[in-house]
Amino acid sequence: xxxxxxxxxxxxxxxxxxxxxxxxxxxxxxxxxxxxxxxxxxxxxxxxxxxxxxxxxxxxxxxxxxxxxxxxxxxxxxxxxxxxxxxxxxxxxxxxxxxxxxxxxxxxxxxxxxxxxxxxxxxxxxxxxxxxxxxxxxxxxxxxxxxxxxxxxxxxxxxxxxxxxxxxxxxxxxxxxxxxxxxxxxxxxxxxxxxxxxxxxxxxxxxxxxxxxxxxxxxxxxxxxxxxxxxxxxxxxxxxxxxxxxxxxxxxxxxxxxxxxxxxxxxxxxxxxxxxxxxxxxxxxxxxxxxxxxxxxxxxxxxxxxxxxxxxxxxxxxxxxxxxxxxxxxxxxxxxxxxxxxxxxxxxxxxxxxxxxxxxxxxxxxxxxxxxxxxxxxxxxxxxxxxxxxxxxxxxxxxxxxxxxxxxxxxxxxxxxxxxxxxxxxxxxxxxxxxxxxxxxxxxxxxxxxxxxxxxxxxxxxxxxxxxxxxxxxxxxxxxxxxxxxxxxxxxxxxxxxxxxxxxxxxxxxxxxxxxxxxxxxxxxxxxxxxxxxxxxxxxxxxxxxxxxxxxxxxxxxxxxxxxxxxxxxxxxx
Amino acid sequence: xxxxxxxxxxxxxxxxxxxxxxxxxxxxxxxxxxxxxxxxxxxxxxxxxxxxxxxxxxxxxxxxxxxxxxxxxxxxxxxxxxxxxxxxxxxxxxxxxxxxxxxxxxxxxxxxxxxxxxxxxxxxxxxxxxxxxxxxxxxxxxxxxxxxxxxxxxxxxxxxxxxxxxxxxxxxxxxxxxxxxxxxxxxxxxxxxxxxxxxxxxxxxxxxxxxxxxxxxxxxxxxxxxxxxxxxxxxxxxxxxxxxxxxxxxxxxxxxxxxxxxxxxxxxxxxxxxxxxxxxxxxxxxxxxxxxxxxxxxxxxxxxxxxxxxxxxxxxxxxxxxxxxxxxxxxxxxxxxxxxxxxxxxxxxxxxxxxxx
Ligand code: HEM
Ligand SMILES: [Cu+2]
Numbered sequence: 034x035x036x037x038x039x040x041x042x043x044x045x046x047x048x049x050x051x052x053x054x055x056x057x058x059x060x061x062x063x064x065x066x067x068x069x070x071x072x073x074x075x076x077x078x079x080x081x082x083x084x085x086x087x088x089x090x091x092x093x094x095x096x097x098x099x100x101x102x103x104x105x106x107x108x109x110x111x112x113x114x115x116x117x118x119x120x121x122x123x124x125x126x127x128x129x130x131x132x133x134x135x136x137x138x139x140x141x142x143x144x145x146x147x148x149x150x151x152x153x154x155x156x157x158x159x160x161x162x163x164x165x166x167x168x169x170x171x172x173x174x175x176x177x178x179x180x181x182x183x184x185x186x187x188x189x190x191x192x193x194x195x196x197x198x199x200x201x202x203x204x205x206x207x208x209x210x211x212x213x214x215x216x217x218x219x220x221x222x223x224x225x226x227x228x229x230x231x232x233x234x235x236x237x238x239x240x241x242x243x244x245x246x247x248x249x250x251x252x253x254x255x256x257x258x259x260x261x262x263x264x265x266x267x268x269x270x271x272x273x274x275x276x277x278x279x280x281x282x283x284x285x286x287x288x289x290x291x292x293x294x295x296x297x298x299x300x301x302x303x304x305x306x307x308x309x310x311x312x313x314x315x316x317x318x319x320x321x322x323x324x325x326x327x328x329x330x331x332x333x334x335x336x337x338x339x340x341x342x343x344x345x346x347x348x349x350x351x352x353x354x355x356x357x358x359x360x361x362x363x364x365x366x367x368x369x370x371x372x373x374x375x376x377x378x379x380x381x382x383x384x385x386x387x388x389x390x391x392x393x394x395x396x397x398x399x400x401x402x403x404x405x406x407x408x409x410x411x412x413x414x415x416x417x418x419x420x421x422x423x424x425x426x427x428x429x430x431x432x433x434x435x436x437x438x439x440x441x442x443x444x445x446x447x448x449x450x451x452x453x454x455x456x457x458x459x460x461x462x463x464x465x466x467x468x469x470x471x472x473x474x475x476x477x478x479x480x481x482x483x484x485x486x487x488x489x490x491x492x493x494x495x496x497x498x499x500x501x502x503x504x505x506x507x508x509x510x511x512x513x514x515x516x517x518x519x520x521x522x523x524x525x526x527x528x529x530x531x532x533x534x535x536x537x538x539x540x541x542x543x544x545x546x547x548x549x550x551x552x553x554x555x556x557x558x559x560x561x562x563x564x565x566x567x568x569x570x571x572x573x574x575x576x577x578x579x580x581x582x583x584x585x586x587x588x589x590x591x592x593x594x595x596x597x598x599x600x601x602x603x604x605x606x607x
Numbered sequence: 608x609x610x611x612x613x614x615x616x617x618x619x620x621x622x623x624x625x626x627x628x629x630x631x632x633x634x635x636x637x638x639x640x641x642x643x644x645x646x647x648x649x650x651x652x653x654x655x656x657x658x659x660x661x662x663x664x665x666x667x668x669x670x671x672x673x674x675x676x677x678x679x680x681x682x683x684x685x686x687x688x689x690x691x692x693x694x695x696x697x698x699x700x701x702x703x704x705x706x707x708x709x710x711x712x713x714x715x716x717x718x719x720x721x722x723x724x725x726x727x728x729x730x731x732x733x734x735x736x737x738x739x740x741x742x743x744x745x746x747x748x749x750x751x752x753x754x755x756x757x758x759x760x761x762x763x764x765x766x767x768x769x770x771x772x773x774x775x776x777x778x779x780x781x782x783x784x785x786x787x788x789x790x791x792x793x794x795x796x797x798x799x800x801x802x803x804x805x806x807x808x809x810x811x812x813x814x815x816x817x818x819x820x821x822x823x824x825x826x827x828x829x830x831x832x833x834x835x836x837x838x839x840x841x842x843x844x845x846x847x848x849x850x851x852x853x854x855x856x857x858x859x860x861x862x863x864x865x866x867x868x869x870x871x872x873x874x875x876x877x878x879x880x881x882x883x884x885x886x887x888x889x890x891x892x893x894x895x896x897x898x899x900x901x902x903x904x905x906x907x908x909x910x911x912x913x914x915x916x917x918x919x920x921x922x923x924x925x926x927x928x929x930x931x932x933x934x935x936x937x938x939x940x941x942x943x944x945x946x947x948x949x950x951x952x953x954x955x956x957x958x959x960x961x962x963x964x
Contacts, residue, residue, distance in 0.1 A: 160636075162634075225650055225657075232646075233649065234636070234642075259653055263658070263663075264661070264663070268664060271664075271903065277754075278756070279760070280754045282903075287895070288892055288896055293668065293671060565635075
């Protein structure tokens with residue numbers, strides 16, 4: 034590093050990159066230079082391709098499901114065939130399993146986390162680059178198992194694999210559990226890597242409380258990944274043993290206890306829902322700061338609420354089992370703790386709102402997604418609290434109300450924050466800008482289509498429409514029709530995003546180093562970054578002190594004024 | 608510095624841009640050897656946490672079934688050989704000692720001692736696996752492998768392999784009555800193990816079990832959490848102080864707990880020599896569960912020993928090539944941590960499985 038520093042003496046940075054400079058993408062060529070890469074940015078890109086492919090697969094299942102339900106819209110005419118029902122069961126299982134294990138859990142940490150975390154730390158890489166590559170291979174191996182499941186009889190247990198059905202169905206449960214098991218390892222390796230990286234590779238001058246909030250969120254996520262995933266691993270292993278050897282631990286026919294499976298499963302899977310949402314919340318914190326051009330309001334509250342969510346999330350798994358025969362006392366306790374999880378979530382929402390208050394908000398595409406997030410997460414989170422209330426959940430359990438709840442948090446919140454994050458860091462990752470108009474139209478279609486699809490499901494659920502059914506009574510037809518139409522709008526919006534991204538790659542204008550004026554360290558290097566991330570050690574200051582970045586019209590981006598930054602930093606120290 | 612220049616030091620793929628002032632073992636993204644060492648250690652500790660949680664799931668399953676089916680465990684553990692178990696404990700403890708010694712040797716740069724210690728540790732692993740093999744062989748001979756391979760496996764309420772079952776009962780009963788100082792086996796041996804004229808479901812223990820049968824299937828489906836409560840207290844010698852709640856339904860506690868408390872009120876001294884006929888017919892059908900749990904726990908642990916051995920073999924090979932010295936011994940240190948954890952888990956497995964009363 035020192036050699037490099039001696040040669041590059043710049044007082045500020047942020048201009049256009051000179052032509053012919055190499056970056057991490059064109060730094061070396063050939064497929065093997067990708068498959069054997071240890072560069073976190075390239076691994077992030079490989080994850081992006083794999084994870085988005087899974088998203089496409091799981092998404093197509095969803096469209097098929099909604100279409101099947103639409104076609105049942107005259108359910109009183111002809112009885113549904115068992116064949117159709119089987120197809121439906123397989124589709125919703127694959128939809129859920131693929132999207133949970135292969136999309137929503139890895140999406141933000143493995144794509145954006147890998148890409149951005151070391152950059153935000155001003156580091157050259159994650160702590161264990163080899164493990165990082167291994168985690169990608171684990172992901173691919175797990176995905177292969179799922180492909181095998183697809184080709185060998187499918188799976189019809191639901192993504193939850195509940196016993197005793199999963200011990201008796203003839204579909205490929207063992208292969209699917211092995212797939213999820215291996216995917217779990219990829220998740221553990223990512224989490225482990227991030228914990229070590231955040232602890233060990235922070236640059237001089239970046240204490241814990243000068244860390245961008247995205248990193249706090251990834252840190253909290255990693256804690257959950259590391260502590261909860263192994264429990265899923267052992268559960269799935271026991272389930273596989275159950276299938277292959279008939280050991281009987283979960284199988285009531287052999288003296289086992291199927292509810293034990295539910296306990297184990299939710300001990301992982303409730304914390305897992307925070308694996309999904311926490312990194313998304315981290316993205317929102319970044320977007321709020323940058324696009325309101327303000328210090329995030331209540332920085333330490335947001336930081337600690339991530340940790341609080343991570344820890345409390347381990348204590349509420351029983352709220353998925355109110356109707357599984359838990360004692361009333363157990364139910365009541367789980368219900369109470371469930372309510373308490375809503376507190377740190379609400380803290381974040383209020384802090385973001387306070388950040389916007391009197392900020393100078395710019396409605397760039399990423400910010401639109403952040404606004405959508407706040408709207409949708411509020412609905413999703415609050416309905417979660419409804420469901421946490423015992424009396425309501427006894428009625429709403431296993432209805433479309435639950436389906437609507439978790440789609441509001443998983444799709445409405447997590448997916449929007451992911452796409453928002455992708456748009457935000459897109460110029461950094463690829464060095465290209467995208468068409469802002471297309472991006473905004475796509476945003477609108479997604480937001481509108483999503484609400485059309487899922488809001489109505491709250492109503493259907495509260496009227497008693499059960500989940501995971503291929504058939505329904507005539508009075509539910511209208512809900513299903515509207516919901517299906519909404520899902521088409523949503524799908525068109527998502528494809529438009531894809532088009533937007535591809536078009537940007539093909540013919541997008543060159544991105545400046547810092548198009549938004551953010552001050553976290555990834556903006557202190559060129560777009561896309563060079564192979565070694567930083568030519569010059571970045572200047573560490575308060576993460577959200579953006580006043581040292583001045584807008585330069587000629588490049589449509591921001592340029593750093595280091596002298597001003599040092600001055601501002603001095604002031605803030607007093 | 609131009610890009611081409613930077614690449615002259617490359618060995619193999621393009622990611623290896625080693626800054627010139629770094630020692631060879633220091634990866635390019637770390638500033639100092641200490642930072643790298645500490646990172647590696649932190650990483651391993653975090654990984655060990657995942658291992659603990661993974662085994663934690665198994666221990667939890669163990670606790671629930673042990674609490675739920677005391678007698679089944681007291682009966683089944685008779686098939687295990689305490690001597691071999693204890694020997695293996697000593698072997699693993701010794702190998703942990705040699706491992707620690709090896710780490711110390713590495714820190715002090717004592718190459719020869721390091722090699723010796725790694726070798727001894729590896730041999731500890733070999734010894735452990737051999738003994739485990741002997742034990743597994745014995746289980747195999749008596750048809751005690753898990754699941755459908757188990758002599759105690761029942762299908763639709765009937766033993767799947769009546770002959771193998773008889774043999775296995777003889778084996779375990781023999782061990783359970785032989786090893787204990789209780790003298791005369793109470794109740795006399797009036798009935799055969801599987802006498803043709805005593806239908807299976809009317810074994811003498813049936814009264815003891817009368818209530819249990821009723822909710823055995825469905826009842827246990829709803830029993831998971833209350834059972835955790837009882838199980839976590841273990842089985843104190845005198846459980847007569849534990850009273851069933853006045854009205855279980857009111858408290859939302861299901862019947863299984865009462866049954867369970869009923870079982871527990873039997874003074875535990877009697878439990879040390881549980882014979883087949885002491886088991887209720889419902890419990891008899893669950894004996895195979897004990898072996899399921901035994902094999903899951905020891906099997907997963909054995910797998911970890913194997914992984915640890917591979918790790919140590921790799922360390923040995925590296926050490927042989929002179930990769931470690933006073934300034935660089937992190938892999939030995941970190942590999943040692945893993946080996947100690949594998950050892951530690953066995954320290955819990957041994958009493959839980961072999962030393963029940
Ligand atoms: C504000 C905090 C939240 C609370 C209080 C909450 C509460 C609940 C409750 C009580 C249920 C059980 C409903 C039932 O099955 O009867 C549930 C289901 C679910 N929640 Fe949430 N939730 C919250 C946030 C989230 C988040 C952030 C996610 C994901 C990103 C999520 C994903 C899910 C999923 C996937 C299910 C259904 C699982 C299934 O049965 O397949 N929840 N939630
Ligand atoms: Cu939950």
